[in-house]
């Protein structure tokens with residue numbers, strides 16, 4: 001099972017002792033090549049001729065006919081647009097998304113977000129003072145990235161609960177080990193929201209309008225929005241939760257933030273290195289080749305263990321320790337690398353820095369009552385709650 005990505009000492013030790021490339025079988029017995037070393041993960045990500053991104057969004061549990069029929073009834077189609085697009089259309093679509101997420105547009109959201117986070121932290125602190133437990137996931141992580149994204153891409157009246165449910169359903173449908181019944185439920189949920197997106201893609205302003213104006217067909221506009229609504233907010237919600245949880249266990253870092261000896265940006269970077277929300281990412285080999293001395297046949301699924309690459313002792317001085325600013329801290333691959341490198345990285349960093357700066361004093365004064373639970377998933381960490389009290 002995939003939970004074994006984190007806990008499988010065998011794969012991990014083999015990878016460390018060996019050349020950083022290990023053959024592993026998934027829950028269905030399908031073989032993948034697991035790559036752990038930083039240098040090799042980077043090599044794969046930055047060589048699109050030998051390793052294409054086509055399989056990035058493939059369902060790891062193939063979707064059976066009954067669930068495919070449900071998707072088809074909702075006119076669900078997911079043509080290559082961004083992360084899984086190795087075609088000539090990719091740079092143009094990417095450029096329009098990058099424009100919507102331009103650093104100046106991201107920076108313009110900072111004050112608004114700071115105010116919102118400040119209000120939330122004040123309310124959470126009052127609840128804690130009154131002796132009540134609070135859920136930092138629900139209070140500070142779940143909806144904030146979506147609210148910011150909605151402003152940037154001009155998503156009207158973002159139906160927060162519907163988008164969150166859809167996004168989590170999509171992450172489960174495409175990246176989790178699943179039974180057929182569950183696949184049908186998820187297909188219904190994903191399909192329904194896809195219809196809403198189709199309407200927005202046809203009539204919406206902002207990014208939808210600029211994709212249409214550039215001549216992209218409706219399926220491509222829907223596909224790009226579909227990916228953004230998942231990748232552009234769920235990942236950051238997860239990261240905020242992972243980072244807050246980690247920081248509660250790092251009193252020295254919290255004290256440093258408080259007395260100004262530790263910078264917020266360095267904390268975010270070390271958080272991305274040690275607690276990336278995207279644990280693995282996939283590529284597929286286009287030809288017979290060699291990777292770190294291991295033979296790779298054309299068509300092999302390559303699973304890049306981004307989380308492990310961030311803890312490679314060849315790159316980082318103290319790989320397992322949370323030491324903001326240490327050598328190699330910024331060289332993580334949490335955002336990927338090369339032509340498909342995350343285009344929302346500055347947005348994610350801004351959101352995380354804003355939350356960390358505002359919530360650090362609160363984190364120093366709480367204890368964890370219930371740690372997040374993570375469902376089994378090849379790629380995403382999907383925390384459900386982070387319950388804390390005094």
Ligand code: HEM
Nearest residue numbers: 082083231232235236239335336337340341342343344348
């Ligand atoms: C902590 C939060 C995030 C993490 C860890 C993350 C990570 C990643 C990773 C690993 C990739 C694949 C990179 C590759 O193939 O080399 C990716 C791609 C992408 N991400 Fe993010 N991401 C985050 C937040 C965001 C946000 C906030 C947005 C937008 C609002 C976003 C939009 C995208 C897009 C559009 C792509 C596809 C880029 C392309 O194919 O050209 N991501 N991200």
